[in-house]
Amino acid sequence: MNANRNDKEWAARLEAGREDDPLLELAAQLKRAGEETQATPTVAFQRQLRRDLLNQYQQPAARPWHRLGRWAASAVAVVVLAAAVGLTWFSISSSGRPSFGGAALTEPATNPPGGAASVYRLLDDSITGVITETATTIDPDGQTVTKLLTPGVNVEVTTHWSLPPDAGPVSAFVHLLDSEGHVVAQADGPVEAAEDAANPLPVSTLALTLPTDLSAGTYELIGGLYVPTTGTRLTVNTDDGQFTAIPLGQYEVPEPAAPGQLNEAVLATLIAQRHDILHAQLLDSQQDALLVHDVSPTAGTTLGSAAPLEFAITVDYALRSAPAGILEVQIVEMQSGEAGRVVGLATVDNLVQGTGTVTAVVVVNPATALSGPADLGLWLQLRTDAASPPLLIEMPESFGWRYEP
Amino acid sequence: MTLADEATLIEQARADPAAFGILYDRYVGRIYAYALRQTADVAAAEDITATTFEKALRHIRRFRRPEAGLAPWLYRIAHNEIIQRARRERFTVAWGEEDLPESGPRHSGDGRPPEATLLAQERRHDLLAALRRLNDADQDVLTLRLLEGLPAADVAVVLGCSRDNVYVRLHRALGRLRQQLEQLAATEAKPS
Numbered sequence: 001m002n003a004n005r006n007d008k009e010w011a012a013r014l015e016a017g018r019e020d021d022p023l024l025e026l027a028a029q030l031k032r033a034g035e036e037t038q039a040t041p042t043v044a045f046q047r048q049l050r051r052d053l054l055n056q057y058q059q060p061a062a063r064p065w066h067r068l069g070r071w072a073a074s075a076v077a078v079v080v081l082a083a084a085v086g087l088t089w090f091s092i093s094s095s096g097r098p099s100f101g102g103a104a105l106t107e108p109a110t111n112p113p114g115g116a117a118s119v120y121r122l123l124d125d126s127i128t129g130v131i132t133e134t135a136t137t138i139d140p141d142g143q144t145v146t147k148l149l150t151p152g153v154n155v156e157v158t159t160h161w162s163l164p165p166d167a168g169p170v171s172a173f174v175h176l177l178d179s180e181g182h183v184v185a186q187a188d189g190p191v192e193a194a195e196d197a198a199n200p201l202p203v204s205t206l207a208l209t210l211p212t213d214l215s216a217g218t219y220e221l222i223g224g225l226y227v228p229t230t231g232t233r234l235t236v237n238t239d240d241g242q243f244t245a246i247p248l249g250q251y252e253v254p255e256p257a258a259p260g261q262l263n264e265a266v267l268a269t270l271i272a273q274r275h276d277i278l279h280a281q282l283l284d285s286q287q288d289a290l291l292v293h294d295v296s297p298t299a300g301t302t303l304g305s306a307a308p309l310e311f312a313i314t315v316d317y318a319l320r321s322a323p324a325g326i327l328e329v330q331i332v333e334m335q336s337g338e339a340g341r342v343v344g345l346a347t348v349d350n351l352v353q354g355t356g357t358v359t360a361v362v363v364v365n366p367a368t369a370l371s372g373p374a375d376l377g378l379w380l381q382l383r384t385d386a387a388s389p390p391l392l393i394e395m396p397e398s399f400g401w402r403y404e405p
Numbered sequence: 406m407t408l409a410d411e412a413t414l415i416e417q418a419r420a421d422p423a424a425f426g427i428l429y430d431r432y433v434g435r436i437y438a439y440a441l442r443q444t445a446d447v448a449a450a451e452d453i454t455a456t457t458f459e460k461a462l463r464h465i466r467r468f469r470r471p472e473a474g475l476a477p478w479l480y481r482i483a484h485n486e487i488i489q490r491a492r493r494e495r496f497t498v499a500w501g502e503e504d505l506p507e508s509g510p511r512h513s514g515d516g517r518p519p520e521a522t523l524l525a526q527e528r529r530h531d532l533l534a535a536l537r538r539l540n541d542a543d544q545d546v547l548t549l550r551l552l553e554g555l556p557a558a559d560v561a562v563v564l565g566c567s568r569d570n571v572y573v574r575l576h577r578a579l580g581r582l583r584q585q586l587e588q589l590a591a592t593e594a595k596p597s
Contacts, residue, residue, distance in 0.1 A: 011557070011572040023579040026586075027551055030536070033529045034552030041437040041454065049455050050429060053462055054422050146467070254467075286488075287542065287565070321542060389577060393570060 120170070120225055121162040121237045123201060125248055127221070129155035149176075149219065149251045152212035157248070159223060160201040161191055161236075170234065172204035174223040174248065184219065185210050191225065216255045221248040288392040289318040290327070290380045293357060295399050302402040309403075311344065311362040315380060318355045321391055322384045325351045329360040334375040339395055343369040343376070347386070366405060376401045408474045415471035425465065428475055429458055435476075436483050439553055443487045443544075453490065457483040477562035480555060484545070484563050535585035543578035550575055 010024075019025040131148040149155065157174045173188035187206040194203045222245040225234040233244040240247075294314040303309055313329050331344035344364035351358070364370070378399045382392040411431075417424035436457050441450035460482050461468075461475070468478060536544060549560045550571065557575075561568045 007569070007572055007576070010576060011569075014572070014575070015557070022583060023576065026532075026579050026583055027575070029528065029532055030547060030551035030582075031554065033532055034554060036529065037442075037533075037552075038434075039438045039441045039450075040434050041451065045437075045451055045454075046433055049433070049451075049458065050426065052455070053429060053458055054426065321540070390573060391577075392566075393573060394567075 119162075119164060119237055120167070120234050122159060122223075122246055123162055124160040125223070126158050127155055127249070128158075129153055130251065147249060147251045149210055149214065149253050151210055151214035151253060153210055155208050155210065156205060157187070157208055157221070157223065158203065158205045159191075160194075160203050161225070163191070163202050169228055170225045171228045172206065172223060172225055174206050174208055174221060175245070176208060176210070176251075177220045177222060179217055179219070184214060188226075190228070214253050216253050219251045219253065221251060222246060223248050286320055287318070288321050288382055289316075290382055290392055290394040291316045292378065292380075292396045292399055295378070297401065299399040299401065302404050304404050306366055306405060308363050308365045309344075311364065311401075312359055313346075313362060313378065314357060314359040316355070316357050317351060317382065319351050319353050319382065319391075323353050325382055325384050325391065326386065327351055327358060327360065328381040328383065329362055330379040330381070331362050331364050332377050332379045333370070334377045334400065339377055339379050342379075343374075351382075366403065370403055370405075372405065374403045376403055408472065411474050412471040415465065415468060415475060419466045419468075425462060432475060432479055433458065435553070436479055439480065439548070440483055440487060442548055442552060444490070449490060453483055453486045456486050473559075473562070476555065477559040480549065480553070480559065481563045484549075531586060531589055532582075535582055535589055538585045539578060539581055542574065543581055546571060546574040547578050547582065 013020070013024055014027055017028065019028045129150075131150070159172055159174075161170075161172070163170065170191050171188055172191050173186065175183045176185040178184050185208050187208045189204060189206055191202045191204045194200050224243065224245050225236055226232060227234065235242050235244050236246055238246055292313065293316045294312075296312040297303060297309075311331055315327060315329070317327060319325050327348040329346045329348070330342045332339040333341045333343050335341075344362040346360040346362040348358045348360050364376070378396055380392075380394045380396070381390040383390050411428070414424045414428055418428055433454060437450055437454045440453035440457075441447065444450055444453065457479055461479060468475075470478075536547060539547070545564060546560065549555045549563055550557060555563070557568050557571045560571045564571070564574075566574070
């Protein structure tokens with residue numbers, strides 16, 4: 001830990017502008033060189049780019065009118081649907097009278113017989129694993145809500161239903177459609193009685209696995225019910241009308257970030273899900289990287305054994321800046337959130353340039369290394385050899401343990 | 406302008422072109438200077454600057470950390486553009502101070518540089534020449550933190566590493582820069 005303290009002291013001296021060692025003196029010279037060689041763009045270039053940018057700004061500003069157009073179209077569609085519903089209602093309520101011969105615009109005929117009792121209704125839907133961004137805009141709503149999907153991540157779609165009393169077994173489905181209507185992801189499963197006493201409605205919870213190669217663009221999520229024995233879709237009532245495929249929302253997959261630059265929201269989701277893609281993307285960058293793949297015992301657990309503790313730490317690495325290296329895996333005693341004393345150490349030798357996965361087993365003997373209850377953390381260092389300064393230091397904060405003898 | 410002022414401007418810039426214009430005016434020179442340092446090509450620097458601000462404009466509604474200011478984000482976009490351009494065009498950066506555009510007076514009032522100024526220019530020339538001999542990772546951290554003057558926390562955002570790691574990289578890169586300077590001096594001292 002002395003090396004770390006020295007690093008911090010050196011960093012503080014650098015920030016203070018000290019020049020009392022050769023490297024700090026060199027840093028100061030570079031700073032001055034930076035100030036003295038600051039180039040400026042031509043005025044013509046600055047003005048032209050400014051004009052170009054402000055012209056581009058008008059394009060998003062025009063979008064609200066497109067949106068208004070879509071709203072108008074939606075409003076017309078709602079009126080048409082309302083008329084259809086009215087007609088249907090009229091035909092049902094006027095049974096015994098001569099029919100107008102008009103069919104409903106949707107297809108209730110696919111539902112099992114049972115008259116009014118055969119009404120299936122979507123009461124609620126929710127989705128997890130989606131990033132929601134709200135931006136203030138100048139459109140009439142005053143804001144735009146964008147729902148972002150992350151390729152390769154599981155999203156969970158939960159739907160609550162009202163089923164007719166005489167309904168047989170039904171299943172729910174969700175499809176994610178691309179802009180051309182192709183199904184890019186789907187899931188289905190039975191609608192079951194809810195176990196939640198507070199919400200006793202029949203429920204379906206479907207995990208939708210998004211493909212890792214999902215391209216940037218707009219996608220639509222649809223869902224509905226079908227009879228599992230025949231595959232026949234059922235017509236479902238919603239607040240917006242009757243559907244055999246209910247629109248559950250539009251989602252966007254953002255443009256992929258440039259190499260080495262991960263969309264922060266995507267990154268957060270991936271970290272939360274500890275998904276392999278995060279590792280793949282980081283390891284694919286051109287920098288050294290250390291990423292914890294797995295730990296045993298499970299992070300966050302409390303350990304109490306007086307016998308030696310074995311920590312198996314599996315790490316994905318990318319070694320780019322040196323032809324070979326070693327990985328030091330340390331279990332450290334945490335003190336006020338900072339890494340303190342090293343209580344266990346394992347070294348993996350012979351890492352070669354490129355990427356790979358290694359497992360280090362660190363043994364900590366509580367009898368000799370720990371004097372009582374302690375918070376333990378993980379500290380990783382990538383070096384070219386045992387004597388060289390670290391190429392990379394990582395302290396993955398989400399991996400820690402509590403020791404309670 | 407404080408970071409809080411800038412955060413307010415960023416919020417406004419999501420819908421107000423005038424606010425984006427103020428941010429553009431504030432950063433266009435810095436991003437251009439950074440791009441020019443890295444490419445030594447005025448046309449490339451102008452392209453990278455334009456692309457950086459176009460991307461910033463396109464995505465500012467999704468920019469999530471206005472409280473941290475725009476600088477790290479813009480530098481990060483520019484940094485990635487430079488990397489992508491280098492990959493596409495495989496440009497090699499081999500330039501010295503003489504390749505930099507004029508940037509303020511380098512000479513004393515009589516039009517002739519005094520001796521001290523000449524010495525300083527020579528030293529600066531050597532420094533920049535030595536810097537260009539370093540690997541890309543070393544150049545990146547030294548350029549961003551010392552030549553561009555970005556705070557270490559911002560450099561960490563641009564390079565996608567921790568703040569502590571920025572200092573580790575700086576220390577190592579300065580050590581290697583020193584070695585390069587010594588080699589340069591040894592080469593120059595040899596009789597031709």
